[in-house]
Amino acid sequence: MDFKTILVDLASDAARDARLDAALTLASLFSARVVGLTATGTLLDPYRSAGEEATRYQKMRDDMLQNLRQADASALDAAVARRGRGVDTTHVLVEQEAGWALATLGTASDLILPPAPALAHDTPMLMATPAEYALLNSGRPILVMPPGTSLVPGGTVVIAWDGRREAARAVADAMPLLALASRVIMQVVLTRSGQGEHRAADAVRWLAHHGVDVSLRIDEGASPADSLMRVVRNEAADLLVTGGYGHSRLGELVMGGTTRTLLRNSPVPLLMSH
Secondary structure, three states, X not given: XXXXXXXXXXXXXXXXXXXXXXXXXXXXXXXXXXXXXXXOOOOOOOOOOOOHHHHHHHHHHHHHHHHHHHHHXXXXXXXXXXXXXXXXXXXXXXXXXXXXXXXXXXXOOXXXXXXXXXXXXXXOOOOOOHHHHHHHHXXXXXXXXXXXXXXXXXXXXXXXXXXXXXXXXXXXHOHHHHOOOOEEXXXXXEOOOOOOOOOHHHHHHHHHHOOOOEEEEEEEOOOHHHHHHHHHHHOOOOEEEEEOOOXXXXXXXXXXXXXXXXXXXXXXXXXXXX
């Protein structure tokens, strides 16, 4: 299945242009619609009283929403002028937190582009960033674009494979991009704590039946995340595909984990499914 509806967060951060350009690139490739999301965060309703103070507060709130709507709409229009002429775009404003809005609207999307978690410095450690919340609650893949990166369909893709359900889901979700790739590397990282069989050869054969030629590599490493990022850099990869949160999210937050590290530190665009 191709990407036909692409949801992109319009939050103003260092990676917004990268997200928008990636969304429009995919929309051009797959004749998709881009939905630009403005999530306001939780807003307090005007306190229940009459008089000038309530009227003044309401006007301030309305002005803030209008300014935010216009600023994000302008960013979307500028990206279309730059990269996506002829692409069908829609802009929606939701008066909720970004993670909730992305997960809710994302259930009717094929791909979600949230802000990169590394940019969300104000999120407490035990709270999910918008990317994490969307990943865990939407049932859809996310594409995280680090600042300054570009999506390069037809380039080199690295698949992180461990034989788990999340990895299988990510590979299936990434199929439209894998079919376009000039080179696909399936990387298995064996660790002392690894359990079960990775069955990578079966996955390679399955992909071959879909016309995707894959090179399988199996290495040992203490940290799967570090090993994967090293492979990505050494192979000049353009995209990393991986499952997310095969273990509990709380356990990864407390003990550290592959998902958390990759979401914050991947040097290339990261397509992740849960």
